[in-house]
Amino acid sequence: MSGNKWFMFVLAALIIGACSPKVRTVPTSTVKAETEKPVVKQDNAEKPPVKTPEAKASAISLVLPLNLDHAAAGQNYTVANLKAANMSADYYQGFKLGLDSAAAEGANFKLQVFDSKGDAAQAHSLGLNPQVKNAELIVGPVFPDDVKAFTDMLKTARKPIVSPLSPAAPATFKNQNLITITPPLEYHAISAATYIAKSLKPQKVFILTSGFSEERLYTSPFKRTIDSLSKRKIQVITIAVVRGNLTPLARQLNNKVQNVFVVPSTKQAFLMVTLRSLDTLSIKYPVTVFGHPNWEKFAFLKASLLQKLNTYITSSDKVNYKSSETNTFLRSYRRTYRTEPTDFAIKGFDQGLYFGQLLADGEDMNKPDLKDFTGLHNSLHFVKKPGLGWINTHVDILKYQNFDLKKVQ
Structure with missing residues (x-):
């Protein structure tokens, strides 16, 4: 990968998985020997603090065109494959940071990352993978042909499938579980x-x-x-x-x-x-x-x-770089990844935070109404269409003023 894309970070993430917060090891109790005398508790003895049980980890399957085959020794990326891989790495990093923000209040997530390779046949195969489809939430694939091949395998499953970046019309896929983030x-x-x-x-x-x-x-x-x-x-x-x-x-x-x-x-x-x-x-x-x-x-x-x-x-792509929320994100992203976030990273953050909060709140993502959300990159207002799933319909109106685009609505 070129520049500071931290592609090795993503490779490591694929190998060890990504959990927000990190999985904590719970020590097992020791069995007492038969000759051990029971300990008599004193009335005035201090009671040990009661530990809050760790929240159950919500599994999320993230399907991105990382094209990892081209990262192997002796292999080369084409311009198109490298562009897709860079986009995927940026989106993953933003999504992971959004989940970390949602996990800060006690939620727990298991993030599973899968390589769709930007290939419809591979996306079709992943649609049959039990580890992918048994997750509480599936995010991806990215490209329309891959989304269609993938969702064709999951028409009967009541699993929310997020189309994270494509503005393709949901009628292209005709899947009642699809959540289209980018307004068509x-x-x-x-x-x-x-x-x-x-x-x-x-x-x-x-x-x-x-x-x-x-x-x-x-x-x-x-x-x-x-x-x-x-x-x-x-x-x-x-x-x-x-x-x-x-x-x-x-x-x-x-x-x-x-x-x-x-x-x-x-x-x-x-x-x-x-x-x-x-x-x-x-x-x-x-x-x-x-x-x-x-x-x-x-x-x-x-x-x-x-x-x-x-x-x-x-x-649907306007970021206000003067807002305090955006600047807080920028500092956090730079501190975590030592690089500047792209638009894909910001979109990933918004979506990771939004869906992380829904999972943490136990939101039923099969109901007609999903919560509205104001993100850094765009806001979310979903409309449920029969047979087409949920569609984000929020679009800003911008006008050229003072040689720049200003939001008017």
Whole structure:
């Protein structure tokens, strides 16, 4: 592993297991010899302190694409395998630290780590492994193909299975035990539509598409939500934009109110041309833009232009590095692992702490409602869908202000 990823730490963890808190050895009592005289207790003798029995360890199976075969002598990691292994190591370290935090109040956990190798066949095999499926909680696999192969083996078992990182739609897996942590794209569209309908209240919304069918994953739930909330009083106009030509829209725009444009594309060439056209349009008409959640990751999109266009995006990945809770975590992580946490480590911490607390409280994770949770990386608000399991629907609304993204809801 490169840098300070502490991959040997993970290797050691796989060998010796991970328990939070550490397993304590309880000494066995000595049997008295037959000739031993009984000890007569004095009335005024001090009674020994009563020891609180140790809490039963809750078993957790963590299934990650560590790709340990490539760590053996004479083997090499590919770029993709190394990236997955780094991600897994970071997530494991954060998850373990979250469990340690939950264990600080007396809970006890047995953390079992399994290597899915980023391979569907291996994930399928792990789904049959009694040690994996008999745990109180299963976290992983990570990649959608692996999740499907794994969950296909556990459709009848009433075991909660956490999909920790993938935003894939739960309909892909159709497993009633699945807990989807990362909100799928549908819920980003719903959150954007809700904010527009309730806060901006425009007369019209223009959806600018590039023509790719994948954009319907965003536009369909967006339009359904707008129509439902506004009772069709907000007109939704969809137009496929060619080479940034927005001239056909000119007659429908209003220079006295904000004209709201939704751009669900993630294609660089399309976005560069279309956003420049919106910039030109903004000289005459007030413009507000709602973009795809992945825009935050695109270096080619300049904050100055997005701010000028009054741009909003949705996000489930925003960490407030100024909060006291985040800084407490950062200090603890640096002290424990001697390295900086990545986003995957922070997600792991949130999830380790959340599920550790649920297990410690004896929470029934098969009931319709799971507790809400405010984490460092994202908050959790679950909705139970028949046949699809629990889905986290919490999405933040962010706006470009002062050349940065600020949370507005």
